[in-house]
Amino acid sequence: MSVLPTAYPEQVPVYLRSGDLVELPEHSSYVNLREYLVAHTVAENTKIAREALGARKSLVTVRSVSEYPYNCVGMVLANRRAWIDMDSDEIENLLTKDGFRKVPAKELSVGDVVLYEQDNEYTHIGMVICVDRQSVTNIWVLSKWGFAGEMIHHLHDVPSEYGLGRHFWSERKSDETA
Amino acid sequence: MKLHEFFREIESTRFQSRYMLFSGFKLVRNALSKDQTLAALINETRRNHTYIDGIGTRILSLFVKHKDDPGASYDVAVAAYLFCLYRTDPLFAKKMGEHILEKGKLWWSVDLALHISRNMKPFAHLHKMHIHISDYAYPIQNSNWISQGEPKRLNSAALSSAPIVNGKYAWNISGQSPVNSPQKTKTLVLSV
Numbered sequence: 573m574s575v576l577p578t579a580y581p582e583q584v585p586v587y588l589r590s591g592d593l594v595e596l597p598e599h600s601s602y603v604n605l606r607e608y609l610v611a612h613t614v615a616e617n618t619k620i621a622r623e624a625l626g627a628r629k630s631l632v633t634v635r636s637v638s639e640y641p642y643n644c645v646g647m648v649l650a651n652r653r654a655w656i657d658m659d660s661d662e663i664e665n666l667l668t669k670d671g672f673r674k675v676p677a678k679e680l681s682v683g684d685v686v687l688y689e690q691d692n693e694y695t696h697i698g699m700v701i702c703v704d705r706q707s708v709t710n711i712w713v714l715s716k717w718g719f720a721g722e723m724i725h726h727l728h729d730v731p732s733e734y735g736l737g738r739h740f741w742s743e744r745k746s747d748e749t750a
Numbered sequence: 751m752k753l754h755e756f757f758r759e760i761e762s763t764r765f766q767s768r769y770m771l772f773s774g775f776k777l778v779r780n781a782l783s784k785d786q787t788l789a790a791l792i793n794e795t796r797r798n799h800t801y802i803d804g805i806g807t808r809i810l811s812l813f814v815k816h817k818d819d820p821g822a823s824y825d826v827a828v829a830a831y832l833f834c835l836y837r838t839d840p841l842f843a844k845k846m847g848e849h850i851l852e853k854g855k856l857w858w859s860v861d862l863a864l865h866i867s868r869n870m871k872p873f874a875h876l877h878k879m880h881i882h883i884s885d886y887a888y889p890i891q892n893s894n895w896i897s898q899g900e901p902k903r904l905n906s907a908a909l910s911s912a913p914i915v916n917g918k919y920a921w922n923i924s925g926q927s928p929v930n931s932p933q934k935t936k937t938l939v940l941s942v
Contacts (some may be wrong), residue, residue, distance in 0.1 A: 603855065607854075608820055608825070623764065624771055643773040644773045660886060661775075
């Protein structure tokens with residue numbers, strides 16, 4: 573798992589709850605992300621989201637845009653302070669070391685996280701912000717879409733490259749209920 | 751599709767927007783390997799090796815064109831072109847990758863350049879190459895003669911320091927002619 577330093581050339585360490593330090597990526601020494609990022613507006617991000625979702629009817633709202641370099645994993649696990657590369661081989665390990673455990677959909681609660689999967693690879697992670705079990709279960713998620721903004725979206729309203737959000741994790745203790 | 755049409759498509763906002771949604775290098779690499787536009791460019795480049803030179807030149811021109819712009823505005827295009835070179839001329843891709851690493855500023859392109867650098871075993875891909883001896887070129891210097899169109903021995907030191915000629919690596923392989931002709935060097939052009 574690699575983490576992008578947020579204040580080049582200073583490398584800001586990210587520790588997991590286990591005390592493990594998240595390893596910095598090799599390429600971080602080459603890239604000055606202050607020179608990299610484009611400041612997209614909310615309108616531009618809305619357009620990006622619409623293009624990504626194509627013809628699907630969706631209700632995606634841009635929550636925020638930022639020049640600060642972080643991604644979906646950094647949003648969930650590092651308080652929006654770091655770019656932590658989404659690595660399918662390591663994300664479960666990272667979540668486990670940070671105190672998370674898998675939970676079934678029926679136990680899902682606000683504040684839990686959802687992992688998206690496509691072709692047997694994890695692609696994306698988001699935070700659950702609403703679980704509505706009135707009729708059909710509606711789950712709403714807040715997640716950062718790569719270098720684009722943070723989006724509020726239905727569980728299934730994500731770019732097709734993200735696949736399906738069907739793996740739920742929580743750091744709540746097993747005897748805590750929603 | 752002509753090369754300039756590939757350039758227009760790969761440098762389009764639509765193409766770039768898709769890749770800015772990814773959060774990890776492996777995901778980007780997978781997407782590049784499945785991208786239909788890029789697959790078409792790779793196929794065309796394998797058919798027409800002049801494309802390799804054109805793509806290399808295009809990468810360099812993007813650096814000039816976007817000298818004062820944020821890296822994100824052309825990173826995806828550079829990464830796509832580098833990926834194409836990696837699939838068609840790995841050695842050239844490695845050289846371009848080194849250039850990209852010197853520039854910094856880019857994100858996915860730097861990741862890909864490092865990936866290429868890490869995964870390129872010296873000449874491991876040579877078995878995939880067709881070897882053509884194009885012509886006599888320079889006076890002979892030393893003794894690594896390749897005759898009758900059959901490569902007898904490749905001098906790895908010479909290979910690693912090869913210059914780029916017309917978008918390909920050209921090594922001046924020199925040695926004693928078996929037919930007692932004046933000493934000459936042949937230019938060995940390797941292409942995928």
